[in-house]
Structures are given as structure tokens and as C-alpha cells.
Amino acid sequence: MSKKYLPVRSGGSTNISTQIQSAFEAAWLASCQALDESVHEIYLQSTETYCPVATGLLKSTAKDELIVDTHDEHTREISYGSEEANYARIVHEIPYAHHNPPMAQWKYLEVPIRLNEQKLIQNVKNAAREAV
Amino acid sequence: MTLKTYLSDLATYLQTGGFGTVGYNASGISIQIAGYYDTVGNAIFLTTYAGPDKHDIKTGEPDPITPDFQILVRNSDHQTALNSSVDIFNLLRKKADFTLGTTHFIDIYGKSPPLFVRKTNSGYYEYSINFSATLTE
Numbered sequence: 189m190s191k192k193y194l195p196v197r198s199g200g201s202t203n204i205s206t207q208i209q210s211a212f213e214a215a216w217l218a219s220c221q222a223l224d225e226s227v228h229e230i231y232l233q234s235t236e237t238y239c240p241v242a243t244g245l246l247k248s249t250a251k252d253e254l255i256v257d258t259h260d261e262h263t264r265e266i267s268y269g270s271e272e273a274n275y276a277r278i279v280h281e282i283p284y285a286h287h288n289p290p291m292a293q294w295k296y297l298e299v300p301i302r303l304n305e306q307k308l309i310q311n312v313k314n315a316a317r318e319a320v
Numbered sequence: 321m322t323l324k325t326y327l328s329d330l331a332t333y334l335q336t337g338g339f340g341t342v343g344y345n346a347s348g349i350s351i352q353i354a355g356y357y358d359t360v361g362n363a364i365f366l367t368t369y370a371g372p373d374k375h376d377i378k379t380g381e382p383d384p385i386t387p388d389f390q391i392l393v394r395n396s397d398h399q400t401a402l403n404s405s406v407d408i409f410n411l412l413r414k415k416a417d418f419t420l421g422t423t424h425f426i427d428i429y430g431k432s433p434p435l436f437v438r439k440t441n442s443g444y445y446e447y448s449i450n451f452s453a454t455l456t457e
Contacts, residue, residue, distance in 0.1 A: 283356045
């Protein structure tokens, strides 16, 4: 059992405030990086293991994008589909037995997300904790 | 075994609620478990898929099981397909601490309102509703 404290040197409230601000910024940046890495891992699992491949078009439309990156929000989005591959939703929602590769299946995006969501949360928590 | 029976308990519950008949019903709405068939006609399909494993053993008690499942509603009449989907979503989306058949549900959580998937080549409208369940073993 241990508890970590922020290393705050004496020297007045301005100094303390600056150090706390720095610690928050470090934790924020580390959290964002952990989220990026964890989401990319899910993206790779989805595209390489779960996404059904017939012509390869559906797989080629997979995107892992940073869609919001402000001082208080950092959002990534994994998506499939395009005008040509407008069947992405059908393949995802209709429980056919899909083939090729062997573990390909419907819910090719939702399954890797659900399997990894606790790990993602833990990665972000750990990164923030270690940064301060 | 709960995981093997929870969908059939849910199917029976939907039958009791008047949504269809468990098994094949040529003149009505079939409620089918763990299978999707183009030839069934008007139907409700229940299919389980992987959920998260989010519980650690800390208390010594068995962990709850957390499967996800889909209810796919198909009907030749668009409004019927939509209405059934919404009714099933509202029926199940926030249920907690109840027993159906041999299954005790700690809760069922509706992930999102019904999603229109497609109109099939044979003229059926399909809506997908997705849930997470927490079951005691």
C-alpha cells in the first residue's frame, strides 16, 4: 500500500500553483498519449483480426482519427465505411458467418472495443498516475 | 448454465409480451435464437456476442457474466418493424434485478435506440437493437 504526493517545494502560493498546473498538464498529455495508443491497438485488432475480407474494400475504409483535440477534450474515432463501402453497417449488424480471415465476424468493430475497454481505461489511469 | 439458456428465457419473455412465437411461425412472427435465416420471413432474431470481462474475483463470490446480445427485428412492413424494435428496446433497456425462467438478470442495459440496418432484396425491413446484460452464474 502506498500513496504518492506531488513534490511541492516551499516558496509561495504562485510556485505551488505553477507546479500543480504542470502536474495536471503532464497527466493530461500522458493520458492523451495512452488513449491514442490504446485506440490504435483496438483499430489494429479490428482491421487485422475481426474485419471480414472479401474484396478488401471494407477493410481499406477503416480509419483511426483524432477528431477533437482541445485543452479539455481529446477524442479519437474508429470508423468503417464510405460511399462505395456503404454496406459496412450491414456486415456489422447482420449475424452471418463471415469468413476470411478465420476470426472475421459481424460486430468486427464492437467486439474488439468491448474486449479492450477496461484495458483502455486502465492504461489511461496508469499513464496519468505515472506522469505526476 | 446461464449463458446457454439466457437467450431462450428472453425469447420466451418476448413471446409472452406478444411479439411473436418462439420457433418457426409461417403465418406470424418467428422468434429465433442464435441464428439468422433469410427464409424465415417476419422474425425476431436473438444472438449473443462477446462482452467485456470486467469483474475481478475479490469477494470470493462468483463473478457475474456480462454478455452482449443483439435483437434483430425483421418485418415486411416498415412501421411494424420500427414499432416492434422501439417496444422491445423500451421493454428491456433499463431492467434490473429480475428472473426469467432459469436466468437471474442483475441488469440489462440498452446500448442505443434501434438502428435501421437495411431493406433486404426480398423486401424486409431490418432493425438492430443491442444490449449488455449482467447475469449471475
